[in-house]
Amino acid sequence: MPRPTCPRKVGFTPSTTYFKPAGTPMGVLDEVLLGNDELEAIRLKNLVGLSQEEAASQMGVSQPTFHRLLVSAHQKLTDAVVNGKALRIEGGNVTSADVQAGPCRWRRGWSCRIKPSSSVVEENQEPQTVPRKGMIVAITSVDGTLKGKVDERFGRARKIVFYDMETKEYSVVDNAHNLNIAQGAGILAAKNVVKFGAKAIISGHFGPKAFQVVHAAGIEVYSATDMTVTEAIKGYKKGKLIKLAGADVAPHWKE
Numbered sequence: 001m002p003r004p005t006c007p008r009k010v011g012f013t014p015s016t017t018y019f020k021p022a023g024t025p026m027g028v029l030d031e032v033l034l035g036n037d038e039l040e041a042i043r044l045k046n047l048v049g050l051s052q053e054e055a056a057s058q059m060g061v062s063q064p065t066f067h068r069l070l071v072s073a074h075q076k077l078t079d080a081v082v083n084g085k086a087l088r089i090e091g092g093n094v095t096s097a098d099v100q101a102g103p104c105r106w107r108r109g110w111s112c113r114i115k116p117s118s119s120v121v122e123e124n125q126e127p128q129t130v131p132r133k134g135m136i137v138a139i140t141s142v143d144g145t146l147k148g149k150v151d152e153r154f155g156r157a158r159k160i161v162f163y164d165m166e167t168k169e170y171s172v173v174d175n176a177h178n179l180n181i182a183q184g185a186g187i188l189a190a191k192n193v194v195k196f197g198a199k200a201i202i203s204g205h206f207g208p209k210a211f212q213v214v215h216a217a218g219i220e221v222y223s224a225t226d227m228t229v230t231e232a233i234k235g236y237k238k239g240k241l242i243k244l245a246g247a248d249v250a251p252h253w254k255e
Helices: 036-047 052-059 063-082 185-195 208-216 229-237
Strands: 008-010 031-034 086-089 094-096 118-121 136-141 159-164 170-174 200-203 220-223
Touching: 008 036, 008 052, 031 063, 036 052, 036 063, 036 094, 052 063, 063 086, 136 229, 159 185, 159 229, 185 208, 200 229, 208 220
Parallel strands: 008 094, 031 086, 118 170, 136 200, 200 220
Antiparallel strands: 136 159, 159 170
């Protein structure tokens, strides 16, 4: 498993996080995902005009790490512009530049810890098993919060919330790496849900391959549309959600 990274400091939050080529329908567009740490790297270097050493220091990372962020950002921007893809700004292991953090075992002066009731597994990290204190339910999420909307795309959901119905604690997995893969997003997401020991999944819609994986693992599947994660959890508790007996959309739905 790759070593977890410490949060990168960012001093800018974009108000616009999605860009697409004019005249191209959303249904046929491929997406490129640009992390907030990558966005901060190109902002500091190309717009603010800092040197690599100054920019790396401001983000709280080493110069090699900053260089990798810069190269990755340039490659993604080039891919989006040259190949006519949509650009989504999202994710990245980041924290506000104003936040004061405690010591970190990987880099002095930084903390990799987060409050126990709401942990986050960043993309590129192998998911760790959630402690099975009770009934774990997986809910696809747009922003990884309980107040945010349920993401209706299972395989290409932005986040997955793993909620313990007994303790009411939850963990959040960043599923952003599935947004850009050509195929198999639903299967990968389903395998991660199985690894976390979930007994039920709540999302908008499920394709046949993803449903087959979770069904084989004995996981119940429920549909929830146009509601928040909290509302979906309440609906599940009260038995008001629709339980699916099979896939309800065709393969590659909304891909």
